[in-house]
Amino acid sequence: MQKLKKELQSFGKTLLFPISILSFMAIFLGLSAALQNPNIVKFLPFLQGDTAQLILGFIRRLSGVPFAQLPLLFAMAIPLGVVKRDKEVAVYSSVVGYIAMLVGMNYLLAMQGYTPKTTDINYLVNLMGMSQIEATLHNALFTNVLGIFVYNMNVIGGMIAGLLGAAIHNKFRQVELHPALSFYSGKRFVPIATVLMMPLVGMALVY
Known part of the structure; x- marks a missing residue:
């Protein structure tokens, strides 16, 4: 019970990383807006001058970056907080795994006929016969993350990638491969294992 409590406390502390930058940038976002x-x-x-508005516009755009990439921030923050050794490997692997998860989800969605074109509101209304409300709700199920068309999982996707990335890191960071493949042993095998497993997770999340 004590071990579980400590793990939950450690997990809770990891959430402070993205939350801290969000709260800080939110101040500038609110002021510039x-x-x-x-x-x-x-x-x-x-x-009223162009220079002042250009500067404020840049600050506003910059302040919105953490909000747009929130899942990625969680994918990095969770292994950074919960992994005890080789944190940088865990963070790197989680980011690679998050992208691989998105690719896996995108591939399966495309196989099922879900693309930016077929989920566009105008397409759904004009060609699929949906009402404006139905088309809008259906369109809201999907989004582009890092240029990849996927289901809109928001922060949950990043948290899944972070947790699984940390688990894969702990499982495989000391693995020893055949001498002919020794270059890929240990820490180097962690991102490889992650990129092999996470697309399957992405496909599973489609369902």
Whole structure:
């Protein structure tokens, strides 16, 4: 029971990594959005120049990055917090595994006929006969992550990749292969094992 409690506490602490950057960047996102509000700009003349608005626009765009890549942040943060040794290998493997998971999911979705084109709202309304509401809800099930068309799992996908990446790391980081393949033994085998397993996880998540 004590071991489980410690593991849960360790897992909880890992969530502070992405949460900390989110809360910090949210401040800048809120301020830049407020300072670009037409009503506020009207009363603050120094904000009306192109240079000021370009700077605020850049800050706003930069501040939104963690929110757009939140699953990836969780995929990195979880192994960073729960793995005891060779953390960098676990983080690297989890990121590789997350991408491989997305590729596996994308491949199976394509086999089932789900693509950006066939899930587009206009396509669903005009060619599939769905209502606007039905088409919008169906379209919301899918998204592009790192340029890969997948189901919209949001943070859950990153957490799955992080947890499995850490588990695979702990399982295979000391594996010894045949002498002819010794170069791939130990830590080098961890990302290899991850990239072989995670596409299957992605396919399973489709269901």
